[in-house]
Amino acid sequence: MQKNILIITGITFLLEFYVYQAFRTVVSNPWLRTAYWIITILTYAYFIFEVMSFRREDRDHHRVQIVASLFLIFILPKLFVVFFLFIEDISRFFRYLFTFFAQPETYYPERRKFMSLTGLAIAGVFSILIIDGIAFGKYRHRVRKVKLKIAGLPDVFKGYKIIQISDIHAGSFFNPAKLQPAIDLIKAQDADMVLFTGDMVNNYAQEFEPFVKMFAEIKAKDGKFSVLGNHDYGDYAKWRTQADKDRNIPFLTELQQQAGFELLRNEHRVIQRGEEKIYLLGVENWGIKPFPQYGDLNKAVAGIPVSAVKILMSHDPTHFDEIVKKHPANVQLTLSGHTHGMQFGLDLKNVRWSPVQYRYKKWADLYESEGKYLYVNRGFGVIGFPGRVGIEPEITLFELQ
Known part of the structure; x- marks a missing residue:
């Protein structure tokens, strides 16, 4: 040493x-x-x-x-x-x-x-x-609008609007009030459903407490849903006792409920319009090791018809290439986050570069492979480096077609 x-x-x-x-x-x-x-x-x-x-x-x-x-x-x-x-x-x-x-x-x-x-x-x-x-950079939230054609989408769901946010990392912000403009931006989209794809905190559930009221302001016709990211498990913290760590996720779940989010852990929910349905799936974190592999897609799709339209929330985009796109359940759209675009790079119309691309082939925006879509959100917050240079924090608005 x-x-x-x-x-x-x-x-x-x-x-x-x-x-x-x-x-x-x-x-x-x-x-x-x-x-x-x-x-x-x-x-x-x-x-x-x-x-x-x-x-x-x-x-x-x-x-x-x-x-x-x-x-x-x-x-x-x-x-x-x-x-x-x-x-x-x-x-x-x-x-x-x-x-x-x-x-x-x-x-x-x-x-x-x-x-x-x-x-x-x-x-x-x-x-x-x-x-x-x-x-300033970490507060320059912008709405990215994505129109997606999904095969087999029932007519009644055409024009359906979904907001995705990801990687809030609440413990990285000194002043929660500075995020109010971003919350107002989400509210202004008047989405049918709001999805959060993991990493609500850096390690400890109590990091989210000052943000609960603010995120509770967000409303959606069909609800707000979330999944866990690798940071939400508290694996990167040093806990005083194992019992303290064991209480972390239940407390985080409770805080998310207060904020209006329903946490999905390897399960699904049915979104229904009359007789027509689409299915929302949420799995726990699944990433290339050493990241945890708690996600169980088999469990999440149990009982869902193969022909049905399915939207999956899975925090780590590597899950898509390794498991999801080859899975017989036929998941048409996967929403992920995790990479943050490394919070540094170039993100122009025809030029997109970040050092994170040497670790993740799919690190930002929309990808298609084997007839399936993956969208990687650039993240709402920050981790480690408390700023963003060239990669702005993102709120994604999907319109299904």
Whole structure:
């Protein structure tokens, strides 16, 4: 452990010393140079203090957010500076070799202010984007409207409106009131049904308590339904006793009921218009290990005709490729979340990229495979990094056709 700390400390010192070369090239004032080191040392001291003193049993996710924010605002952007300095140093080295062999007087070229300025400017822009994502980005909820043609949909259900939200992660928000505009946006859609596809909390059911009244404001003609996500089980927390953990899901279930959500755990409900029916299925979390595999689609579809229209709530999108699309029950539409779009990336009309795509092939928006649909919601809240850059929080409105 001590060896690893020494290695990390050594690498960090070299990184900071290297970055300082760019700062020194651009800034000549000795007081500003001194201020740079004072701020750097104090920031690292606080960062190390938070990391070393953090205990999982503290139940304070906001400390995780502070550490993540410091890293993304203050440390990670410096890699851009390192990149530009490294490119310049390669150039300087070859220019030195040229003078060494071709000219009588040898000298090592000085750094060019342009390259240092470019590296620092890009690092600054990156930091500003992160700050904006923390302060404002996570509250820029938007409604994405999706019209879906589902084979065999009874005429009476054409135009049926479903709202999907996912991954609230209630414990990540300091001020619940700032989510009121998003709640009002959901209410304004006047949906027939509202579905929540998992991760209501980060770990502890009580995280959702301050939000119960707010989410209870949302109404839907055919009800509000939810499933559990991997975070809802409390598996990432350190519990004082097993009994405390055992009470977590029942308490979360009770809070969701107060907010008007009916939790489906490997079961289904019938949505009926006259003599016509569609079926809503909800399974527990099923993901590629180490994520839990509690979902039981066989149990959820028991007694449902194969020809019936079925909508499945399943938190993790990997469930679709691994189980759902091949299942003989013929589930036409699966709604998932889980990925958050990694809360960072590009999400334009013709360009969509996020680092999360290297872990999940299906990570945002609508996919079709073997005649079945999967929709992956970008998430309502945040986890870890307390912001969103380029991947806005999502409220999805489906209209069945």
